[in-house]
Amino acid sequence: MSVLVYTENWDGKFKKLSFELVSYASKVAEMLNTTTTVLSLGTVEKSELEKLGNYGADKIINGTSDALKVYDVQAYTQAIAGVVEADGASVVILANNNAGKALAPRLSVKLKAGIGSGVSKLPVSTAPFVVYKRAFSGNAYAKVQINSEKKVLTLAQNSFDLVENNKGAAIENLNISMDAGMVKTEVVDAQKQTGKLLLNDAEIVVSGGRGMKSPDNWGPLEELADLLGAATACSRPVSDEGWRPHGEHTGQTGKIIAPNLYVAIGISGATQHLAGVSSSKYIVAINTDKDAPIFEAAQYGIVGDAQKVLPKLVDAVKESKSK
Amino acid sequence: MKVLVCISNVPDTTTKVKFVDDNKKLDTNGIQWVINPWDELSLTRALELKDDASNGIQSVTVAHVGLATAEPTIRKALAIGADDAIRVNADPNDAYFVAAQLAEVVKAEAFDLILCGIESSDYNGSNVGGMLAEFLAYPSVSAVSGLEIKDGKALINREIDGGKEVVRIATPLVAIVQKGIAKEPRIAAMRGIMMARSKQIKVVEPVGVDVLTELVNFEMPEARAACKFFDAENVAELVSSLQNEAKVI
Ligand SMILES: Cc1cc2nc3c(=O)[nH]c(=O)nc-3n(C[C@H](O)[C@H](O)[C@H](O)COP(=O)(O)OP(=O)(O)OC[C@H]3O[C@@H](n4cnc5c(N)ncnc54)[C@H](O)[C@@H]3O)c2cc1C
Ligand SMILES: Nc1ncnc2c1ncn2[C@@H]1O[C@H](COP(=O)(O)O)[C@@H](O)[C@H]1O
Numbered sequence: 001m002s003v004l005v006y007t008e009n010w011d012g013k014f015k016k017l018s019f020e021l022v023s024y025a026s027k028v029a030e031m032l033n034t035t036t037t038v039l040s041l042g043t044v045e046k047s048e049l050e051k052l053g054n055y056g057a058d059k060i061i062n063g064t065s066d067a068l069k070v071y072d073v074q075a076y077t078q079a080i081a082g083v084v085e086a087d088g089a090s091v092v093i094l095a096n097n098n099a100g101k102a103l104a105p106r107l108s109v110k111l112k113a114g115i116g117s118g119v120s121k122l123p124v125s126t127a128p129f130v131v132y133k134r135a136f137s138g139n140a141y142a143k144v145q146i147n148s149e150k151k152v153l154t155l156a157q158n159s160f161d162l163v164e165n166n167k168g169a170a171i172e173n174l175n176i177s178m179d180a181g182m183v184k185t186e187v188v189d190a191q192k193q194t195g196k197l198l199l200n201d202a203e204i205v206v207s208g209g210r211g212m213k214s215p216d217n218w219g220p221l222e223e224l225a226d227l228l229g230a231a232t233a234c235s236r237p238v239s240d241e242g243w244r245p246h247g248e249h250t251g252q253t254g255k256i257i258a259p260n261l262y263v264a265i266g267i268s269g270a271t272q273h274l275a276g277v278s279s280s281k282y283i284v285a286i287n288t289d290k291d292a293p294i295f296e297a298a299q300y301g302i303v304g305d306a307q308k309v310l311p312k313l314v315d316a317v318k319e320s321k322s323k
Numbered sequence: 324m325k326v327l328v329c330i331s332n333v334p335d336t337t338t339k340v341k342f343v344d345d346n347k348k349l350d351t352n353g354i355q356w357v358i359n360p361w362d363e364l365s366l367t368r369a370l371e372l373k374d375d376a377s378n379g380i381q382s383v384t385v386a387h388v389g390l391a392t393a394e395p396t397i398r399k400a401l402a403i404g405a406d407d408a409i410r411v412n413a414d415p416n417d418a419y420f421v422a423a424q425l426a427e428v429v430k431a432e433a434f435d436l437i438l439c440g441i442e443s444s445d446y447n448g449s450n451v452g453g454m455l456a457e458f459l460a461y462p463s464v465s466a467v468s469g470l471e472i473k474d475g476k477a478l479i480n481r482e483i484d485g486g487k488e489v490v491r492i493a494t495p496l497v498a499i500v501q502k503g504i505a506k507e508p509r510i511a512a513m514r515g516i517m518m519a520r521s522k523q524i525k526v527v528e529p530v531g532v533d534v535l536t537e538l539v540n541f542e543m544p545e546a547r548a549a550c551k552f553f554d555a556e557n558v559a560e561l562v563s564s565l566q567n568e569a570k571v572i
Contacts, residue, residue, distance in 0.1 A: 010485050071483065073453070074462045096449075098484045101441070102465035102499070105453030108419065114535030115418070117448050130539055134447050136340045142446065143539035184462040188478070189489040198485060204572065228572055246503065252336060252444060253360060253502055261571040272336050275444075278544075282569045284561070285550070295550045300564060304555030316559040320566060 002059075003029040004037045004089035006080055007052070008099050012044050015201060016162070017095055019055050023163040024122070024155050025093045026056025031126050037061060037087050038169075041068050041079060046171060053169040055162060060171045061087075067178035071099075072185040077106040079176050084111060089150070096154035097200065104154045113150035120159035120258075120279070137252050137275035156279065157200055158258045199248065202231035204261045207250060207277075209235040211266020211287060211306055215243035220310040221265060227317045233257070235267050251276035266306045269294025286310075324472070324494065326369045326383045327434035329425055329451065330362040330400055331443040332393040346540040349445075358396050360508075361440025363403075367505040368470055369438060370404045378472040382406045386428050388421045390414050394524060401519035402511035408522070413529035416537065418446070422454030423532040429459055431527075435494040436477065441466065441501040452499035461495045468503030 005025035007018040022038055029036040035058040040049060043064060052060050061083060067075050080103065084092055092107060094100035096118045108115040116131035124130040128145050131153065135142040199205065206225040208218065218232075225232045232248060239249035250257055252275035262280035266287060267273060274297055277283070285298035286309050295301045302309055334340065335355040343350045358366070366385065373380040385400040387393055388411040397408045409432075411424040429437060439452030456463035468487075469480030476493050482501070511519070553561040565572045 008484065071488075072462065073465060074456070074460075077457065098466045098482055101449040102453060102463065105418070105422075105448075105450040106457040106463065108450070108535075109422070109454045109457035112533070112535070115448070115450060116536075117450060132542075135445065135541060136334075136338075137336065137444050137447065138544070139340050140342070141542045141544060143542065145537050145539050146535065147537065148533075148535040184492055185464065186491045187488050188491050190486060191488070192486040200484070249502075261565065261569070275336070282565070282571050284565070297547065298550045299548060299569070300561055301550045301552050302555050302558065302561065303552065309555055309558060312555075312558045313562070316562040317572070319559065320562050 001032070002035045002037050002087050002089045003032065003091045003093065004039060004084055004087055005093040006039045006103070007095070009040060009042060009044050009048070013048060014051060017097070017157050017201065018052065019162050020157070020160050021093060021095055021155055022052050022055040022057055024160045026165065027122055027163065028091055028093065029056075031123065032091070035059065037089065039063060039080065039083050041076065049171050054164055054166050056165040056167065057169040058167055060169050061174050062171055063174045063176045065176040065178050067180050067183050068176070070183055070185055070187055072183045073102045073106060075178060075183050077103055077110055078182065079178060081107055081110045082176065083174070092150070092152045094152070094154050096156045100154045104152050108152045111150045111152070112148060113152045114146035114148040115152045116144055116146055117154045118156050119153050120156040134279075137271070138278040139271070156258055158203065158260070159279070197231045199231045199233055199250070199255050200257060202257075203259050204228045204230035205233050205257060205259045206230045206263045206265070207233035207235070207267060208238060208244070208265045209267030210237050212238070213266070213307070217307060218244070220314055224263070224310065224314050224317065227314065227321065235273050264294050264298070265310065267294055268292050269297055324378070324380050324435045325433065326373070326380055327429060327437045328362060328366045328369050328383060328385045328400070328405065329437065329439045329455070330366070330385050330387050330396065331359040331440070331445075332356050332387060332389055332396040333359045333443055333445045336360070336444055342541045346542065347538065356393070356396055358400060359440050359443050361442070361500055363508040364505045365438040365440060365500045366400055366403055366405060367507075367509040368500070370509060371505065372470070372472060379475070380472070384409060384432070384434070386411070386425060388413060388415050388424045388529075397524055398519050399511065401522045402515040403509050404515055408524045410524055410526050411529050412526050416534065418448045418450035418454055419535050420532050422451050422458055424529050425451070425455050426458035427530050428527070429455070435496070437461075437495075437497045439497060439499050441499055452497055456497035459495070459497070461497050462492060463497040463499060464490060464492060465499040467498045467500045470498060470500070470504060
């Protein structure tokens with residue numbers, strides 16, 4: 001028995017998300033009185049793999065195969081399931097990101113393992129095995145009991161703090177033998193998002209809505225985001241209008257994020273918008289309408305005109321940073 | 324090519340959810356039920372593809388696993404333009420059950436291209452599409468934001484963590500769709516509504532499935548503390564609270 005956690009790498013590098021996953025997995029392993037195995041697939045340097053060992057891993061498996069050079073969900077599922085069986089893992093943990101959402105349900109069927117998706121806390125209990133998950137677009141939570149012998153969990157990003165605990169985990173190199181014919185996906189074109197901080201990875205997000213009035217008013221918002229080391233986001237009408245790129249739209253039909261701080265400027269706080277941001281640890285709202293629903297979700301608020309408040313906020317942040 | 328669009332029936336997104344039966348069941352009183360927004364967009368895209376005869380799409384079918392109470396939602400899909408509909412007559416308890424039923428539907432009628440949404444807005448599982456693909460041992464492509472047919476194969480835009488890819492893949496295939504798949508959902512025209520009345524909803528009985536998970540209960544999120552307001556003239560105080568009280572900047 002073990003807890004096995006799968007983490008992607010991005011061009012051979014891990015992210016904070018990877019370490020959150022390992023921290024979470026090792027706490028689940030502690031609850032079950034067992035060990036934590038980390039699985040990485042693809043080419044990653046030893047020094048990078050060793051970083052996974054800082055968060056409670058007992059064993060790190062570095063799996064490689066030519067068949068895994070293209071991201072084919074079915075092939076990846078087979079590779080991960082093979083390692084799960086060989087390791088005798090009873091709980092499999094993935095991130096609740098694009099990759100995890102693609103792989104976890106397939107693994108669930110392949111391993112006949114009940115799934116708990118989008119968990120943000122440790123299991124409520126392990127016998128019976130009960131987890132908490134988001135439901136109704138963040139308007140409620142569901143407690144789900146998983147009765148199967150094996151379980152699959154996906155962990156929401158930025159919901160679990162890193163726990164340092166280096167057990168000097170050994171790194172095992174594993175050549176995964178797979179039939180190349182199993183890969184059905186052919187990549188015709190690929191575009192990497194480079195440079196800019198990814199919205200899902202950001203710990204601070206500064207977001208603008210229709211109350212920003214015009215695409216030409218984004219200067220101070222971007223300046224504020226730069227000062228805070230934040231990513232920028234927007235409401236749906238703003239991306240629909242083409243004021244901002246589509247990848248920035250948060251909400252039920254956009255990105256679902258959980259940063260430490262979400263600054264909502266000129267956003268009314270419609271339920272569909274809140275569905276994507278209500279798990280933020282803190283929300284700051286700036287809005288001319290004191291009755292805007294966003295203030296019900298926010299901990300801090302300013303009733304005022306974005307055009308006037310934003311420059312002041314930029315100055316105040318600069319001031320506080322210079323101290 | 325035969326296309327299947329899987330639709331879930333969900334409370335309208337503005338619904339204020341409440342629970343009954345010791346918080347084990349959704350209080351359905353006064354709830355407006357709608358086609359899950361993603362599924363409406365999938366259906367729209369499937370019909371757009373079918374409109375272009377060169378894509379060689381014979382039919383677009385919708386399938387739903389649920390009780391007869393969901394028939395208005397299924398009728399709506401027919402009115403939008405689906406050719407026919409299949410309902411698996413069961414009250415599903417989890418995604419695994421739903422996917423197992425849909426797999427039988429696909430096997431029975433040999434669909435080539437199956438579209439599922441990235442998540443239902445009620446249980447937020449993001450599970451059915453991937454599970455269905457694994458039950459069928461079909462390839463799946465997730466986070467699909469664009470779909471075309473070229474030379475009998477699917478040409479797909481997908482989002483991956485940290486980028487985008489265009490992939491080519493042969494059918495049979497499960498595509499799990501998200502934002503971008505279609506611009507606006509297609510709206511039922513009068514003619515479609517009239518035609519939908521005469522279309523049959525084929526009802527099939529469920530197969531037995533092992534129960535892997537059960538719902539213990541629902542809980543409402545903890546109420547947030549009331550918002551603390553700062554004067555628009557004194558934003559420095561807000562900055563100081565974010566630094567010293569919330570400790571987030
Ligand atoms: C099925 C469905 C899915 C949807 N999904 C999403 C989604 O994922 N994400 C999303 O965002 N929306 C989504 N929507 C749309 C959503 O319902 C709202 O229409 C949208 O979020 C409103 O955007 P907004 O707050 O920018 O604009 P508005 O609602 O127009 O609000 C603008 C706000 O700015 C304030 N304001 C005006 N002037 C100023 C000023 N000078 N300074 C400061 N404040 C000012 C106003 O008081 C108001 O509160 C969805 C809708 C549907 C039906
Ligand atoms: N009861 C159902 N009947 C048919 N399709 C469903 C059902 N539930 C979910 N789906 C499909 O699976 C997708 C994802 O749902 P979920 O896994 O519940 O988040 C939906 O967008 C639908 O395409």
